[in-house]
Amino acid sequence: MLTVMSAWLPGVAHAWWQGDWSYRKAITIDTTPKGGNVAESAGRVPLLIRLHSGNFQFDGLQDNGADIRFVAADDKTPLNYQIQQYDPVLGVALVWVDVPQFPAGTTQSIWMYYGNKKAPEAGKPSDTFDPDYTLVYHFEDTSGTPPKDTTAFANNAQTAPARIAEDGILGKAAQFNGTSTLAVPASPSLAIKDGGAFTFSAWVKPSALAAQSLVYSRRDGGSALLVGIDNGVPFAEVDGGAAPARTPAGQPVAANQWTHIAVTEDGKTLTLYVGGHQYAQIPAALPALNSPAAIGGDVANAPAGFSGFAGEIDELRLSKVARPASLIAVDAMSQGAESKLVAYGNDEKQSGFGFGYFGIIVKSVTVDAWVVIGILLFMAALSWIVMYRKATYVGNVDKANGYFVRRFREVAGRHLVGLAQIDERSDDGRRLRNSSLYRLYRAGVAEIHSRVDGNGRTLITTESIEAIRATMDATLVRENQHLSRSMVMLTIAISGGPFLGLLGTVVGVMITFAAIAAAGDVNVNAIAPGIAAALLATVAGLFVAIPALFGYNYLLIRNKNVTANMQVFVDEFVTRLAEAHRSPDHSLAGE
Structure with missing residues (x-):
């Protein structure tokens, strides 16, 4: 009988990272036309790994997932990672993994190891996002608590959003009511030089399509950088003290629907992305900006003409470089609904017996x-x-x-x-x-x-x-x-x-x-x-x-x-x- 039952079990892998970890799962990044169809390299990418009951059993781990580890395809190089959410009862986990060189037009595998009850927590949030990220908010904090920055720059917010919603695009999300804003203090890491580079990205879900609704605002004297939605039309605006430059209008977004919006500036061109694709582009350079910023509305003492954002915002990021279009596309693809970009393989046990579905049965x-x-x-x-x-x-x-x-x-x-x-x-x-x-x-x-x-x-x-x-x-x-x-x-x-x-x-x-x-x-x-x-x-x-x-x-x-x-x-x-x-x-x- 044992011989027949062993046919249900996966074979033993030829290589194993460390013997203290009993289990591992292959995770394949597929950028071929059959997968995510990413033709150009996105460089270093913090990749989202979504674990749920359909691709993972949440069995054999510590209760908080502290024994999870990620290793490169060579089965030798550990990868930095951050656990944003881990709930074995609901069968849901969100983990960010630092992929040093994201593949283009090919497949690349990494390994997730787990099953070591003595392993300490080893997540490194500040190392998971490269040093060019100056602010990353996951909005996983409790209601009434200002969001904390995941990067090493610790650009934590000074105020909290109206409330924290449980139904974000990635776990929780910040909910705004159109009147309150989230204040981000000025810091050297967030300072933008005259003609400097910059990237903003976030998931937005407007509850109503209002006029001149601001998602991100930063003003310094007569200069400004604004990102918002005008009656459903996403826009980015740069004001260098003369006439403001705004991206042209395109297809409007829908209310009560999550949309990925990103803005990049390379010193010469301001580009607006919607849903991972280029939406609009204008020749413009950023002015020097060293003041505080606001999320979900305009900064204090701003001139009239703009309104606050009503809806939800999730996974907000700022960078001090202009991120490539391929990275914007990968973010929108991997962070949204589960796509073909990431494929999850079978679970393997080091001894080769007693794991997978049969292992769960035996333990019960x-x-x-x-x-x-x-x-x-x-x-x-x-x-x-x-x-x-x-x-x-x-x-x-x-x-x-x-x-x-x-x-x-x-x-x-x-x-x-x-x-x-x-x-x-x-x-x-x-x-x-x-x-x-x-x-x-x-x-x-x-x-x-x-x-x-x-x-x-x-x-x-x-x-x-x-x-x-x-x-x-x-x-x-x-x-x-x-x-x-x-x-x-x-x-x-x-x-x-x-x-x-x-x-x-x-x-x-x-x-x-x-x-x-x-x-x-x-x-x-x-x-x-x-x-x-x-x-x-x-x-x-x-x-x-x-x-x-x-x-x-x-x-x-x-x-x-x-x-x-x-x-x-x-x-x-x-x-x-x-x-x-x-x-x-x-x-x-x-x-």
Whole structure:
């Protein structure tokens, strides 16, 4: 049974990062046309890894996911990562992994290792995002708490959004009501030189399409950089103190729908991206900006004409460089709905056994089910031993019977009882030792030799022939009993195995539902492992019964063939004996 069950399990990998980690999962980045279709390199990318119950079992890890590690394809180089969210109860995790060189037009694999209960937390948020990121807000803080910057620059907000929404594009999101803003203080890392480079990106979900609604605002004297939505039309505006320059209008975005908006400035050109694609572009350079910024509205004491943003904002980032278009496209693709850019492989266990779906089942088996499975394993082993020994025995008997029939045909016409004198140590004796026909023959010959008169003559009458047949029939019955010996173990395995397995399943299901009722937890993750483990007992019962059924039927046919041959031989021997003694005055040939 274990051999069959091991076929369900993944093979052992040839390389392993560190022996302390029991499990790993292959994660493939596919930028070919069949995957994400990214033709140009995006450079260093903080890639989002979405784990959920559809691609990960959340089994074998620490409760907070502290033992997760990411390793490059060489199985040697650890990768920086940040766990944004990890909830094994809901079966959801969001992890950012630092991919040093994002592939273009090809595939690249990384490994996620886990399953080390002693491993400390090793996430490095500040190293996951390259030093050119000056601010990254995930908005995973509690309501009323100013968002914290993930980068090493610690550009934390001074104020909090109106509230934190649970249904962000990536975990939680900041919700704005159109009047309150999120204030970001000035800092050297956020300062922009005259004609400097800059990138803004965020996911926005407007609840209403208002006029001149600002998502990001930064003003310094008469200069300004504004990013917003005007009646559904995304825009970016640069004001260097003269006439402001705004990107031209394009296709409007929809209300109550998440949209990725990004703005890049390389010192000469201001480019607006919507949904990962270029939306608009104007020749413009940024003025020097060293003042505080505002998110979700305009900065304090700003001139009139703009309104606050009403809706949700998630995954807001600022960079001090102009990010390439390929990176903007990768961010929009990987952070939005799950795409073909990232593929999740099967889970592997270092030892190669007891993992995957079967591993989950084994870990959920209760003590009573193990008792039933143990009994079934014993029954399986016993039935296999019986099948092997009986198949070996009947094979030897059938082979020896074939040899005896050939020898009997050779001598029967000349000397009916001649084979009875064979020395058991001779070659003939060794080959006839396992023959059931030979044992019938010797029983008949012994009866013939017991019918010798005072003159040394063998006298066979009609009554004697019937007595000899009765003796040979009795020997035939004993041979059949020997052939059928232990066959009852197979019938027990066939009929009792499934019922015993069903008993284990029923008891396991009862215990599972009782535990669920006691805990008050009715989610599928709590029910499914127990039910699957309970069904393992039934599977074990079938693994006992099915081979036993096949083996029993095979042995039954073989035994019937041997029995038929013995019956035919008894008839033939008695017939030849009657022919040799047609009257009481006749004796055996050769005597």
